[in-house]
Amino acid sequence: MTPWLAMLAFGAFHGLNPGMGWLFALSLGLQQRSERVIWYSLLPIAAGHAAAIVAVVLLVMAGLRFVPLELVRWLTAAALLALGIYKLFNYYRHPRWVGMKVGALDLFWWSFLMATAHGAGLMLVPALLGVADGADSHRGHAGMAASANGAMLLAVGVHTLSMLVVMGSCAWLIYRKFGLAVLRQKWINFDLIWAVALLLVGIVALLMAGSA
Amino acid sequence: MTLWKPDPSFYPSAKMAMQAPAERHAYVAALNPDGENKPDAICVVDLDPDSGSYSQVVHQLELPNIGDELHHFGWNACSSALCPYAPHPHLERRYLVVPGLRSSRIYIIDTKADPRRPEIVKTLEPEEVMEKSGYSRPHTVHCGPDAIYISAMGSKNGDDGPGGIFLLDHFSFDVIGPWELHRGDQELAYDFWWHLAEDVLISSEWGKPSQFENGLVPEDLLGNKYGHRIHFWDLRKRRLQQSIDIGKEHQMLLELRPAHDPTKQYGFAGVVVSTEDLSASVWAWRRRGGEWQMEKVITIPPVPAEEDVLPEALKPFKAVPPLVSDIDLSLDDRFLYVACWGTGELHQYDVSDPFKPQLTGKVEIGGVVNRKGHPKAEGELLGAPQMVEISRDGRRVYFTNSLYSSWDDQFYPGGMSGWMVKVNTRPDGGMDIDPDFFVDFGKTRVHQVRLEGGDASTDSYCYPS
Numbered sequence: 001m002t003p004w005l006a007m008l009a010f011g012a013f014h015g016l017n018p019g020m021g022w023l024f025a026l027s028l029g030l031q032q033r034s035e036r037v038i039w040y041s042l043l044p045i046a047a048g049h050a051a052a053i054v055a056v057v058l059l060v061m062a063g064l065r066f067v068p069l070e071l072v073r074w075l076t077a078a079a080l081l082a083l084g085i086y087k088l089f090n091y092y093r094h095p096r097w098v099g100m101k102v103g104a105l106d107l108f109w110w111s112f113l114m115a116t117a118h119g120a121g122l123m124l125v126p127a128l129l130g131v132a133d134g135a136d137s138h139r140g141h142a143g144m145a146a147s148a149n150g151a152m153l154l155a156v157g158v159h160t161l162s163m164l165v166v167m168g169s170c171a172w173l174i175y176r177k178f179g180l181a182v183l184r185q186k187w188i189n190f191d192l193i194w195a196v197a198l199l200l201v202g203i204v205a206l207l208m209a210g211s212a
Numbered sequence: 213m214t215l216w217k218p219d220p221s222f223y224p225s226a227k228m229a230m231q232a233p234a235e236r237h238a239y240v241a242a243l244n245p246d247g248e249n250k251p252d253a254i255c256v257v258d259l260d261p262d263s264g265s266y267s268q269v270v271h272q273l274e275l276p277n278i279g280d281e282l283h284h285f286g287w288n289a290c291s292s293a294l295c296p297y298a299p300h301p302h303l304e305r306r307y308l309v310v311p312g313l314r315s316s317r318i319y320i321i322d323t324k325a326d327p328r329r330p331e332i333v334k335t336l337e338p339e340e341v342m343e344k345s346g347y348s349r350p351h352t353v354h355c356g357p358d359a360i361y362i363s364a365m366g367s368k369n370g371d372d373g374p375g376g377i378f379l380l381d382h383f384s385f386d387v388i389g390p391w392e393l394h395r396g397d398q399e400l401a402y403d404f405w406w407h408l409a410e411d412v413l414i415s416s417e418w419g420k421p422s423q424f425e426n427g428l429v430p431e432d433l434l435g436n437k438y439g440h441r442i443h444f445w446d447l448r449k450r451r452l453q454q455s456i457d458i459g460k461e462h463q464m465l466l467e468l469r470p471a472h473d474p475t476k477q478y479g480f481a482g483v484v485v486s487t488e489d490l491s492a493s494v495w496a497w498r499r500r501g502g503e504w505q506m507e508k509v510i511t512i513p514p515v516p517a518e519e520d521v522l523p524e525a526l527k528p529f530k531a532v533p534p535l536v537s538d539i540d541l542s543l544d545d546r547f548l549y550v551a552c553w554g555t556g557e558l559h560q561y562d563v564s565d566p567f568k569p570q571l572t573g574k575v576e577i578g579g580v581v582n583r584k585g586h587p588k589a590e591g592e593l594l595g596a597p598q599m600v601e602i603s604r605d606g607r608r609v610y611f612t613n614s615l616y617s618s619w620d621d622q623f624y625p626g627g628m629s630g631w632m633v634k635v636n637t638r639p640d641g642g643m644d645i646d647p648d649f650f651v652d653f654g655k656t657r658v659h660q661v662r663l664e665g666g667d668a669s670t671d672s673y674c675y676p677s
Contacts, residue, residue, distance in 0.1 A: 024296040030676050031409050031475060092300045092383060096358040099297065099411035099448035100474075100674065110297065180224040180675050183294060187218050189302045 003130030007155045010127065011162025013197065014049065014120055015170070017190045018183075019094065021045035021111055022167035024102075026174055031100070038171050042164060044104040048111025049120065050160040056121030057128060057152050069129070073209035076125045080202030083119045087195035119198055124159065126205040131155040218301035221665040222291045226472035226543040227677035229291065232604045235663040236260040237270070237328060239308060240632060241282035242656045245617040251275045252282045254310060254321060255658070256328050257632060257651055259610075267588075267634075267649045271329050275319060280312025281617060284660045286353030287670055288320070288360060289382065295357035295408060295674035303382065305666065307333070309360055311350035313616075314425065316341050318350060318362075320385050327664065334385055342368035344387035345378035349421050352403050355670070359388060363404045363415065371422035375401025377415070392445075396452035400439040403467050406447055408672050409474035413445040414497070416465045416481060427618040430525065436460040436487055442468075442497065444504045456506045458495060461488045465495075469541040469548070469669070471566075473677040478566050480548055481506070482539040490514035490529060492536035494550060496566045510569050512536065515555055517581045525622045532580045535623075537615055538599050542606040543668050544677070547572070547641070549600050553615055554623065556582050556596035558635065560643050572641030577633060578613060580623060586633060588650035594628040595620065601661040602668035609635040609643065614657035630658040 014020050025045060029038035063072050095117045098110050115121060135151035174182055223229035238257045244250040256271040275282075288307035293300050308321040308330065318341055320334035342348050347364030354361045360380035367374055376395060379388040392398075402418035417439020418424065423432050432438060440462045444454045458465065462483045470479030478498040485492055494510035514531040526532065535554035541547070541563070548569060550559040556579020561569035576584050578596035585593050595613030602609050612632045614620050620628050630653030634646040651658075662670065 018296070019299050023299060027296040027674055033475075033676075092302065094298045094300065096298055100295070100409045101411045101448070102297075181228060183224050183301070184218055184220070184222070184228075187294075187301050189216050191300070191302065192216075 003127045003134060004155060004158065006127035007124065007131065007159045008162045010124055011159040012166045014115075015163035015166030017194065018170075018187060019190060020049065020114060020120070020163075020167070022171040024107070024110070025167070026171040027100070028102070029171070029175060035175060038175060039168070040104070041107055042167055042171065044107040045111040046160050046164040046167070048108040049115045049163060050156055051108070052112045052115035053121040053124060053156050053159065054153070055116070056125060057156060060125060060128065061149060061152075070209065073129065073205065076122070076129070077202055077205035077209050079122055080119070080125075080198055080205055083122060084195055084198035084202050087118070087191070087198055091189075091191035091195045118194060123198060123201050126201060126208060128152050128155060215302040215304060218294065219289070219304050221305045222294055222301060223671070224291070224294055224673065224675040225677045226545075226671075226673045229604050229666065229671060229673070230543050230606065232665060234605065234608075235603055235665060235667070236263075237664050238601075238610060239323075239330070239662045240612065241285055241310070241659040242272070242630065242653060243280075243282050243614070243617060243659065244656055245621075249278065251278045252280045252312070253656070254282070254308065254330060255653070256330070259663070261648075267651055269651060269653070273321065273330055273332070276332070276335075277312075277315065277317060279315060280317055281314035282310060282659060283313040283616070284352050285310040285662065287355050287662070287666070288385075290355040290666060291671040291673050292355055292357045292408065298358045300382070307385075308662065309353045309362070309380065309385075311353065311362065313349055313351060313365070316348045316350060336385070336387065341387060344389060346390045347376055347378055349375070351401070354405060354672070356672075357408065357674070358382075360385075361391065361404070363401050365401055365418065366421040371425070372420050373399040373401070375399070375420070377401070377404060392450055392452070394451040396455070398443050398452055398455065400441070402439065402465075405468045405470050405479070406672065407470055407474065407477055407479075408447070408674055410477060411447040413447040414468050414470065414479065415443045415445065416468050417441050418464055418466060424616065425618070427622055428525070433463055433485075434487060436463060438463040439465055441465065442481055442506060454504050456504060458483070458506050458508075461486050462493065463487055466537065467539050469539055471545045472541065472543050472668075472673060473545055474674060475676045476545065480509075480539055480541060480563070480566070482536045482550065484535055484537060485533045490531055490533040492534040492552065494536065494539060494548070494569070498566075507567060509567055510550065510561065512550070512552060512559070515581070521581050523580065523623055523625050526580065540600040540602050540668055542602050543604055544606060547606065547637070549602065549609055551597040551600050551611060553596045553598050555579050556584055558597040558600070558609070558611060560637070560641065562641055573637070573643040575635055575643060575645050577645065586631075586645065586650045587647040589631070589652065593631065594624040594626065595631065597633075599660045601663060603663060604666060604668065606668075607637055607639075609637060610661050610663070611635070612658040612661060614659050617657060620657060627655070628657070629654055630656045632658055632661070
C-alpha cells in the first residue's frame with residue numbers, strides 16, 4: 001500500500017508547486033477573465049506531466065530488460081542524489097521556453113519539459129518500483145511483467161489525478177477566494193524544497209537498494 | 213541569493229505595486245563630462261522627508277574608470293520574476309545593472325549590504341560585452357522574466373549599426389548573446405519594452421553611435437537621418453513582426469511606455485522633434501485586427517524666440533523646440549508625464565483614454581530661453597526636465613536635467629550644472645514643484661533616476677490590475 005500512497009502524496013506535492021502549472025493556468029484565466037480558461041489549461045498541463053512520468057516508466061521498463069532490478073535501484077538512487085545536489089545549488093534555474101500566449105499543445109510540452117527538467121518522474125521511480133514489486137508478489141511468475149507494467153501505469157494515473165486535484169484547488173482558491181496578494185506572502189521557495197525532496201527520496205532509494 | 217519568501221518588492225500586478233511603501237532613496241546616474249578627468253558615479257539621494265539629509269546626496273559611488281558616460285540603468289530583477297512560465301520569485305531586487313553608454317562597460321552594483329552605500333561586485337569589460345553580445349553602447353536595461361535584457365546602440369565593430377538587444381544571465385550576469393533571431397531590416401536602436409502577456413517586444417530608434425557621440429549632427433537631423441520607426445517583435449520567436457514608419461520628419465522616436473496592465477495592448481512613444489515645424493509629439497500604439505497602428509495623440513508646438521537669446525544650433529530657426537526627450541506612465545496607466553527639455557516644462561496628461569490625452573498639469577523650470585529657477589536654488593537654471601521617474605503610488609515625480617553630455621553643451625552652452633527636482637502630484641490631476649527638494653550636483657551631470665524598491669519604468673507585470 002505504501003508505494004501507492006507515496007504516488008498519491010507526490011501527486012499532491014507536484015501539484016502544489018506553482019512552477020509545475022497551476023500558476024500558469026491561473027494567469028491565463030485572469031488574463032482572459034475566464035474561470036473556464038483555468039480548467040481548460042490545467043488538463044494539458046496534467047497530461048504533459050503524466051507523459052513525462054510515463055517516459056520515465058518506459059525507461060525503467062526498458063532498463064529492466066537488460067539489467068537486474070538491484071542495479072536499477074542503485075542507479076535510481078545515484079541519479080536522484082546527483083540531481084538533488086545539482087538542484088540544491090541551482091534550484092532557481094528553469095528551462096526557458098514559451099511565453100504567455102500559449103495553446104493546449106504549448107502547455108502540454110511546457111509541462112512535459114518542466115517535469116522532465118526538474119526530475120518529477122525520477123522522483124517517483126522508487127515508489128513505482130515498489131508498485132511493480134507489489135503487483136509481482138500477488139501474481140504467479142507467468143503474468144508478472146504485464147501486471148507490473150499495468151500497475152505502474154495505473155499508479156501514474158493516480159499520481160496525475162492527485163496532482164490535477166491539488167492544482168485545480170490552488171488555482172481556484174486564489175482566483176475565487178484569496179486573490180493574487182497571496183503570492184507575495186505564501187509563495188515559499190518551492191524550488192529549494194524540490195531539491196531537498198529529490199535528496200530525501202534519493203536517500204530512501206539508497207536505503208531500499210541496500211536492504212533489498 | 214536564497215530567499216524563503218518572494219522579494220517583498222515584487223508585486224503580481226501594477227495595482228498592487230501602487231500600495232508599496234514610499235521610496236526612501238534614489239540612485240542617480242551621474243556623469244562628469246570630458247576634460248574633467250573624473251570618473252562617473254552612481255549617487256544616492258535621500259528622498260525621505262523626515263530624514264535630516266532629505267534632498268541631499270548621501271553617498272557617491274565613484275566608478276573605477278573614466279569616460280563611461282552613464283545614461284540609463286536598471287535592476288537585475290523585478291516583478292516580472294513572478295511571471296508564471298519561468299517563475300523565480302526568490303531572486304532579489306538587489307543589483308543595479310549599470311551600462312556605460314560610451315565605454316560599453318557594464319557594472320553590477322550590489323545595494324543589499326547597505327542600500328545607501330552600494331558597491332561594485334562585478335564589471336563586464338567592454339571587450340567581453342562586445343565579443344559575446346555582438347553589440348556596443350549598451351543603453352536600456354529591463355529585468356525580464358527569463359533574463360536581463362539590454363538594448364545597445366551599435367554593433368560590436370565600429371560606430372555603425374545594427375544596434376539591437378542582448379541578454380545577461382539573471383544569476384551570473386554573464387553575457388548570453390544577442391537576442392534577435394530574425395531582425396528584418398531593423399538597424400537603429402534605442403529603447404525597448406514589452407507587452408509580456410502578448411509575447412510582444414517593442415523597440416524604438418535614436419541613431420548610430422556616430423550620430424550622437426560627438427554631438428547632434430545638424431545635417432543628419434535636417435536630412436531626417438535619425439530614427440523614425442517603431443518595431444514590434446515576437447518576443448517568443450525573437451523575430452521582427454512589424455515596423456511602422458511614422459514619417460521621416462519625426463526625428464528620434466525615443467522612449468516607449470507600454471500600459472502596465474497586461475490586459476491592455478497600447479502604449480506611448482515620444483518623438484523629440486519634427487523637422488517640419490520643430491514641434492514634438494507623443495504617439496500611441498494599439499493593435500487593430502492583428503496589425504499594430506501608431507497615432508499621434510499629443511503635439512507640442514515650438515516657442516518663437518529672438519535669435520540672440522538662442523544657442524548657435526537653434527539660431528536659424530528663431531524658435532525653441534520643445535524637445536520631448538522622456539515620457540513616463542504612472543502604474544495605474546492614468547497619467548503620462550512628458551518632459552520638454554527645450555522649453556523647460558513638464559506636462560502631465562490624463563491618458564485614461566489613451567487616444568484623447570487631456571493636459572492636467574504643467575510645471576516650468578529651466579529651459580533654453582526661460583531658464584526658470586527653483587525656490588530652493590539661486591538664480592537661473594540651465595537644462596530642463598529630462599529623465600522622469602514616477603513613484604509607484606504615483607504621488608511623486610522626480611526628474612533630472614541632463615540629456616547627453618555633448619548634446620547638453622549644444623543646447624545649453626555656458627556650463628550647465630546638474631540638478632534634480634521633485635514634483636508632488638494630486639490624485640485627480642495637477643502637480644506642483646516641491647519647494648523643499650532641489651539637489652544641486654554642481655558640474656556633474658545627472659541622468660536616469662531609479663527609486664528604491666522599483667518605480668514606474670522598471671517593473672513588468674504578468675497579472676492584470
